[in-house]
Amino acid sequence: MTEELREAGGRIRLYVTADLGEGxxxxxxxxxxxxxxxxxxxxxxxxxxLFNGRDGEWTAQIATAAxxxxxxxxxxxxxxxxxxxDIWLCFAPVKKTPADYLAQKATELxxxxxxxxxxxxxxxxxxxxxxxxxxxxxAAEQSGRLSVPEIAAPVTLEKLxxxxxxGRTLYFCDEGGDARPLAAVANPSAAAILTxxxxxxxxxxxxLIRTQKFTVPVTLGPRILRADTAALAALAxxxxxxxxxx
Amino acid sequence: MTEELREAGGRIRLYVTADLGEGxxxxxxxxxxxxxxxxxxxxxxxxxxLFNGRDGEWTAQIATAAxxxxxxxxxxxxxxxxxxxDIWLCFAPVKKTPADYLAQKATELxxxxxxxxxxxxxxxxxxxxxxxxxxxxxAAEQSGRLSVPEIAAPVTLEKLxxxxxxGRTLYFCDEGGDARPLAAVANPSAAAILTxxxxxxxxxxxxLIRTQKFTVPVTLGPRILRADTAALAALAxxxxxxxxxx
Numbered sequence: 001m002t003e004e005l006r007e008a009g010g011r012i013r014l015y016v017t018a019d020l021g022e023g024x025x026x027x028x029x030x031x032x033x034x035x036x037x038x039x040x041x042x043x044x045x046x047x048x049x050l051f052n053g054r055d056g057e058w059t060a061q062i063a064t065a066a067x068x069x070x071x072x073x074x075x076x077x078x079x080x081x082x083x084x085x086d087i088w089l090c091f092a093p094v095k096k097t098p099a100d101y102l103a104q105k106a107t108e109l110x111x112x113x114x115x116x117x118x119x120x121x122x123x124x125x126x127x128x129x130x131x132x133x134x135x136x137x138x139a140a141e142q143s144g145r146l147s148v149p150e151i152a153a154p155v156t157l158e159k160l161x162x163x164x165x166x167g168r169t170l171y172f173c174d175e176g177g178d179a180r181p182l183a184a185v186a187n188p189s190a191a192a193i194l195t196x197x198x199x200x201x202x203x204x205x206x207x208l209i210r211t212q213k214f215t216v217p218v219t220l221g222p223r224i225l226r227a228d229t230a231a232l233a234a235l236a237x238x239x240x241x242x243x244x245x246x
Numbered sequence: 247m248t249e250e251l252r253e254a255g256g257r258i259r260l261y262v263t264a265d266l267g268e269g270x271x272x273x274x275x276x277x278x279x280x281x282x283x284x285x286x287x288x289x290x291x292x293x294x295x296l297f298n299g300r301d302g303e304w305t306a307q308i309a310t311a312a313x314x315x316x317x318x319x320x321x322x323x324x325x326x327x328x329x330x331x332d333i334w335l336c337f338a339p340v341k342k343t344p345a346d347y348l349a350q351k352a353t354e355l356x357x358x359x360x361x362x363x364x365x366x367x368x369x370x371x372x373x374x375x376x377x378x379x380x381x382x383x384x385a386a387e388q389s390g391r392l393s394v395p396e397i398a399a400p401v402t403l404e405k406l407x408x409x410x411x412x413g414r415t416l417y418f419c420d421e422g423g424d425a426r427p428l429a430a431v432a433n434p435s436a437a438a439i440l441t442x443x444x445x446x447x448x449x450x451x452x453x454l455i456r457t458q459k460f461t462v463p464v465t466l467g468p469r470i471l472r473a474d475t476a477a478l479a480a481l482a483x484x485x486x487x488x489x490x491x492x
Contacts, residue, residue, distance in 0.1 A: 144469055222390075
């Protein structure tokens with residue numbers, strides 16, 4: 001084990017589901033084992049960091065590295081678990097590459113739940129939740145997050161609104177007349193950003209959204225943003241105004 | 247010409263370089279003619295909107311639509327020319343798909359100049375300026391902009407800093423100790439966002455950037471953002487704080 005290899009391992013962060021604590025042995029999932037063996041050329045003794053969304057961040061060391069599996073031993077905690085500012089992204093599903101991108105970027109920007117929402121003009125008919133999750137996990141590992149966003153099962157817009165939780169503000173990215181700049185109306189309570197499909201919400205949907213008492217219509221400026229641009233811009237501005245970007 | 251076709255045409259916006267004024271005939275570039283003929287099935291009489299970055303937005307009507315070319319006649323002005331908040335994006339070039347995405351999104355977010363910057367850790371060796379421009383034009387057309395961002399010729403970081411214009415603030419997206427939240431330090435003067443390559447700036451470059459009197463180091467929150475996420479988040483936050491997203 002050269003110093004260089006140890007150093008290379010020190011930059012690896014992996015999300016695991018197992019409990020983490022000093023001396024605990026953690027078996028890695030097949031995909032992670034493959035990545036460590038074949039991409040990072042892992043060997044016993046190599047260090048890495050682990051998080052599970054509950055126990056903070058820990059250093060660990062590879063105990064066994066073989067084709068039949070990779071196991072690591074947890075060493076010491078390097079950071080306590082944090083609690084992210086509570087912001088969901090409710091978005092009409094988009095095609096494969098834009099969906100990958102959206103899940104990655106939203107995770108980097110601290111989203112706590114990715115909620116696909118079917119609307120009348122949504123063209124995509126199926127959401128690949130596993131793929132969303134894989135993108136979110138990878139982005140969480142690379143961005144230094146101590147948790148991964150929840151991937152919620154897709155729902156219709158009507159159902160989303162009908163079961164809206166008490167106390168959560170829904171920022172509706174809309175270009176309607178009375179929408180105000182997000183930074184001017186953002187409040188630090190639990191939040192959600194809602195963006196529509198490429199063709200926008202239909203008039204009935206807009207009316208339904210705007211008449212909910214938890215809805216705050218917001219604008220992100222004078223230009224027409226693509227749905228995914230609007231989602232990322234809104235997350236960035238919200239974090240900057242009332243989240244952990246302050 | 248059905249009402250439906252006229253309506254479809256009304257959503258088409260094209261960037262042209264010709265001067266625009268009532269009654270002027272504007273020949274369209276080959277790519278635009280192809281798009282109108284084969285994607286939009288344009289016919290004489292169909293309406294569209296034009297802008298050139300100088301004369302505002304105008305309605306126009308297709309005069310001739312044939313394989314050898316499409317010409318339009320300018321009708322009336324629908325919006326005066328605006329002047330965008332002056333913000334550049336100085337970015338280390340990235341691979342093809344992320345570069346397309348960055349040019350599109352930055353244009354939607356109102357960037358006025360896209361400035362590729364070569365740094366020591368930049369892996370991409372060539373910038374396809376035409377492709378950047380094509381992405382920027384398309385995004386300008388779709389986002390309702392009245393101008394397209396300038397695509398500046400790539401320069402080295404050293405040269406960029408040595409020829410920095412008087413009065414323009416350089417917001418350096420950095421994770422260093424004294425970086426403050428962008429929204430807290432943004433000022434409404436001419437601005438530029440600087441983001442590094444995937445591997446970051448090297449220590450010598452960071453020192454060089456931070457010692458310039460026009461540099462303001464900024465942070466976008468506690469997570470490590472990919473270079474392109476940082477660029478888009480910074481543009482969104484700047485527009486929200488002091489630009490036209492207020």
